[in-house]
Amino acid sequence: MSEPAAPFISFLSDYGLDDVFVGVCHGVIARLCPQARVLDLSHGIPRHDVLSGALALRNALPYLPAGIHLAVVDPTVGASGRDARRAVALRTAEERRILVGPDNGLLALAAERLGGVVDAVDIGRSPQRLEPVSATFHGRDIFAPVAAALAGGEPLADVGDPIAIDGLATVEISRAQADADGLRAHVLAIDRFGNVILDATHAELGAAGLRLGTDLELVAGGSRHAARYAATFADVARGELLLYEDAERMAAVAVNHGSAAQTLGLERGAPLDVRIA
């Protein structure tokens, strides 16, 4: 039922939508590859938060058409010397998607989810970049024009210089640990509803003896809170806490019609103990 699809680019950043940064990158793409379709994944990644961006990309890409996936969260943009990061384009093993962005770990979790990287090029001196390259807006001057060239059919080898796959940057993510009382988890991310995503999978919850319907105690920052392991928000009363499996099959904590992050006083990276009550 589909016509031949236009080349597909997705775009994620921490640029926000208040300034014209995102619009200008769209403009650069529209000039260089007018036939591309560009999907904004989100531009609300917390500023400079490479890990949040990496998790968002990993979780979202499987739901997107295969194509060019442009991502910019780039705290050391333009730096030279020991702070310098490379600008890269990577081809993944599965579906031969191409990820374009800074080599600071932002692309690492998505690449891993897609079977790893099979080809990588350094695009910092790409013939496709816009001259003069500014020191602070590589989204406009390097990443967007390279993504547009790739969407237009340019081979990966022609947009940069080949680099070794095993030298690519990675990010560290915490892992929940089972203990005698249950599970010590950590906050991976907090969404706009104040729902708290933990570093434990569905399987790890089960291994720690947690079952749907179990009454729980959550310990955060020394405070104890009653909760229940439930399927969805409305399974507990308004204002009450629940542990649930989120749409990515990760453990998460929410308050029905409220904010778990606020109720528990949690920030990204903080520990949270989950115990059977």
Added chain:
Amino acid sequence: MSEPAAPFISFLSDYGLDDVFVGVCHGVIARLCPQARVLDLSHGIPRHDVLSGALALRNALPYLPAGIHLAVVDPTVGASGRDARRAVALRTAEERRILVGPDNGLLALAAERLGGVVDAVDIGRSPQRLEPVSATFHGRDIFAPVAAALAGGEPLADVGDPIAIDGLATVEISRAQADADGLRAHVLAIDRFGNVILDATHAELGAAGLRLGTDLELVAGGSRHAARYAATFADVARGELLLYEDAERMAAVAVNHGSAAQTLGLERGAPLDVRIA
């Protein structure tokens, strides 16, 4: 002057743009119906605020091309038992538009504006849904894929099970009442400028004896404020209150270069008395 148009989908939600929820729904649609054009109506509906979403849809749809209108404000997503709501797709009498979303009243005012519903199906177990269906993200797993299938030409009868039209959920909206002193109105919505939209029509203002240029007294929470019935913001001095007919021909209150909601201390649903000074 137009080519044959691509299938058209509009999308409204309370997902916000900080997370990838909206981008992932776009991705699902782009995979299933790449030729569809998707218009983001707004994703800034206040969280869980079904009535605000219903009003926004009602006001906006007449200005959009006829097509598939996807809307998700879904406080009881995934619930079972007495909190459960159905997931539905509805065809309207006028223009044969199709509304897709939760059956919690969100679609009711738009459907009414478009001549009522002529066909309805329950899509909770649609063959088009993405398996496994998560408990918390039906936008991705049910609503977006069904909208994409409909945009791709799938008949309504093939995406769900027929249900009775008179069992569909509705929402209650307040109505202003004329009284001896003028009009008792209520706050239907507040926009990003702090303009306060009331539950009175142009005709109801006239019936209460209000005319353009009339000096008014507005009574909110026991406080009295001078205002004028004017055509537009700049018809009163900076910082002064005006009553005006908004772009939907509803009565509204604003402060020129300010926020009426803040000046009057009003929230959604609050009463406001409009009197001739």
Added chain:
Amino acid sequence: MSEPAAPFISFLSDYGLDDVFVGVCHGVIARLCPQARVLDLSHGIPRHDVLSGALALRNALPYLPAGIHLAVVDPTVGASGRDARRAVALRTAEERRILVGPDNGLLALAAERLGGVVDAVDIGRSPQRLEPVSATFHGRDIFAPVAAALAGGEPLADVGDPIAIDGLATVEISRAQADADGLRAHVLAIDRFGNVILDATHAELGAAGLRLGTDLELVAGGSRHAARYAATFADVARGELLLYEDAERMAAVAVNHGSAAQTLGLERGAPLDVRIA
């Protein structure tokens, strides 16, 4: 490598994304010119801030395809008498772009950057406007439908009445002044990262004796702050101030991993003295 491009419209406003204003304008365009491609430049211009909108348009347009450029920041929408502003469509000398918006200075800097205006029409009574025209939402009723008509091929002369180019509104922007101690600059804009854009060009910094690597003193509101003239954020330690040339080649001040606007207590228009330490 490109197919014939669809007609191109860019759209900038202060409408925000919380309400359906932007979505409704997109709907109006999609009905009147379904083949147009619409690029959202930003809808986060501070409310009523014509100068910020004018600067954003000027900086962004050179990166966008030539086309129809719709912009709405319109504090006196619908006013009559001495507050009234015209609604206009302007053709620029370079690239024959067409700017559509209120004649309050919003379009002036972009027009100047594009070689000035060669044709101008008043579209306030355009045959393309949507009747009845509301007093408060000319984006929907005048600007969007006229932009759509122009994108669909309507000649400029057919969407409005010709007006004199030298009567078009302008905006005043400050200019930095060299003095004995260095440079007195002013805040032109503040971006979402708290970076402060100044009214001095790269050339003016050089003329004031400032060179990359120079240690500086910034004086704002009577307080003195150490800073360095650097190429990019990571060239100074976290939390430290730098003066840099931004992506538009304007002088700007930032804090690495922080907010210069907050550190220096600066708002739009405030003076900032830049001295060699």
